[in-house]
Amino acid sequence: MDKAWLDGLAEVVQEAGRLVEDIARQGFDTQFKHPEERRDPVTTADLACDAFLKERLLALLPEAGWLSEETKDRPDRLRKSWVWIVDPIDGTREFVRRIPEYAVSVALARDGEPVAGAVVNPATGDLFLGAVGLGAWRNGTPMACSRIRGERLTILGSRSEMNRGEFEPFAGVLDVRAVGSIAYKLALVAAGEADGTFSLGPKHEWDIAAGVALVLAAGGRVHDGAGRPFRFNQPHTLTRGIVAATREAYGDLALLLERHAPRRA
Structure with a gap:
């Protein structure tokens, strides 16, 4: 893999983004994967983007x-060594x-590694x-997962998790800003726009x-909620x-989570 190949990937993803916005302007239908609770929406834009990406990405790397x-x-x-892992629209809500x-x-x-x-x-x-191992870029400009610390860490949090009170234990300890998509939050952290994010x-x-790959490529730190590195393409996809x-910020954030985060089974 080299920068030219990576630029080819960027072109495909940018085209997918333009497709999503074209459908948004034209109008789209929305259904729910759990209709009784009106939870987990999926739109015609999600499905069209998924079909577009599958065709283009498998042409880019057919063995994946x-x-x-x-x-x-x-x-x-x-059974595949390489695998594409895709969310056509992360943050459908x-x-x-x-x-x-x-x-x-x-x-x-x-082989499981991002x-x-x-x-x-x-x-x-x-x-x-x-x-x-190659680097990271935002709109063609090199980016680094690094920023000057403030008095308190600036964290990007899930709007729904904030509404459920999951960040209340960190009141007065962290500055938390609501952002929708977790993929977008991770990308912003990779670009140094915040000290971190967690869920x-x-x-x-x-x-x-994709966000894990970006954080690592930009020189940041990332792990699962149990402190382990991620292994992808698993039989069960929940992490x-x-x-x-x-x-x-990594060391201080890990310490704050140890002190303030509620224990989970």
Whole structure:
């Protein structure tokens, strides 16, 4: 993998972002995976973007497996060394409400290890691109998962988790800012826009894989809620949360989580 190949990936993801916005302007239908609770929306934009990405990404790397939120899972991916891990629209609730905090999220993993990630915010065109060992870029400019510390750590938090009170134990300890998509939050941390982000509840691989790759490519630190490095393309796609931070903030954030985070089974 080289920068030219990575730029080809960026082009595909940017096209996917433009497709999402075209559909947003034309109008879209919304259904719910759990209709009785009106939970987990999926739109015609999610499905169209998924089909577009599957065609283009498998043409870019035909030997890869495929894991996407909007594609029925196939066990043959587990026999593949390379796998694409995709969320066509991470933050569909924000997309439906037209809050510009959703993202097209694409990761490439090899033998379980995150290799490359691309995240684009379709509403703004903001593109984050990276490959572990090669570097990371925001809109073509090199980026680093690093920032000057303030008196308190600035953390990007899930709007829904904040509404449920999950950040209340950190009141007065962290400065928490609500942002929608977890992929977008991780990309912003990779670019040094915040000290970190965390979610201690389960997350699917497609939610976080691209963001994990970006944080690592940009020199940051990231692990699951149990402190372990991520291994992707697993039979069960749920992970045990995520903690990501700049290299300067990682130690302090880990200590604050140990002191203040509620214990989970």
